Amino acid sequence: MFLELKNTSIGYNTPLISGVDTSLKLGEICLLVGNNGVGKTTLIKSILKQNPVLEGEILLNGEKVDELSNEQIARNIAIVFSKSVIPVNYTLRDLISLGKYIHYPYYFELSQEDQQEVEDIINDLNLMQYRDFQLTQLSDGNLQKAFIGRALAQNSPMIILDEPTTHLDEENKITILTLLRKLAKSHHKVILFSSHDWRLAKEFADKMWFIHNKSIDAGITEEVLLRNNELLNPQLFQFTDQFIAPEIFAPELHKEMLYSFLQKNFQKNLSDLKFEFKETFWVISKEHIQHKCDSFEEMAQYIQNLH
Structure with missing residues (x-):
């Protein structure tokens, strides 16, 4: 297994999620789902060693995350957050090329092979016409795709994406999720992504981690959905006492x-x-x-x- 959580409790002073025992292997794509505030981002930060676990341990390729250096974690995991700082005066191609510099000192020039890979990523994301645009000129959707492109260029065995399709329309959501699944299967990468749009995302995910009641229900996507009826059958909210339903x-x-x-x-x-x-x-x-x-x-x- 590439990523393992063993009896892990995650949170700050008190646990948001407790007793987690689950894992992901290379080639799997996993959807992380749950309401706001249940600990999705905190879990991601714990995997990245940005937030220490309260109990248990997280293993990355057999090694404890808390014993790895930041550089080792960066070589193993590429990350895309829903809100990212936009580098000033960078073009789209510049941003995606940054993913390569995890492997080189910042003053190195990218090889011809690296530059071609960057171009291929831009093409796969349907961004060729924007490759020389300043980042400030891009729409929210294309900017999000550019940050995803930077993560792809990093060539890490695992990619974590926090709400990667938030600013995208349906067509671009499908483009991104199809590309992520292709990467997971053809390049044997672990993909972990969080999303509120699970009705669409579930079609692309092998596994699901559903956070509720301070625990994680983990397993094959369809089996997790069948175990959790509230995901498939949304609650009918009543906001007025005057209305009595038929x-x-x-x-x-x-x-x-x-x-x-x-x-x-x-x-x-x-x-x-x-x-x-x-x-x-x-x-x-x-x-x-x-x-x-x-x-x-x-x-x-x-x-x-x-x-």
């Missing part, structure tokens, strides 16, 4: 969307109604009366007339 029979996503729509538009008791989704339309029932609706707008007008 019965809704529909797939979870449709149910969630209808609940949201009704609560925002009807501050009243709708418990005498039943809603059922029929593949392409809704049926509203009240006592022995049924009404078909093709849209939420039509549904709203019908309910208004009933009440």
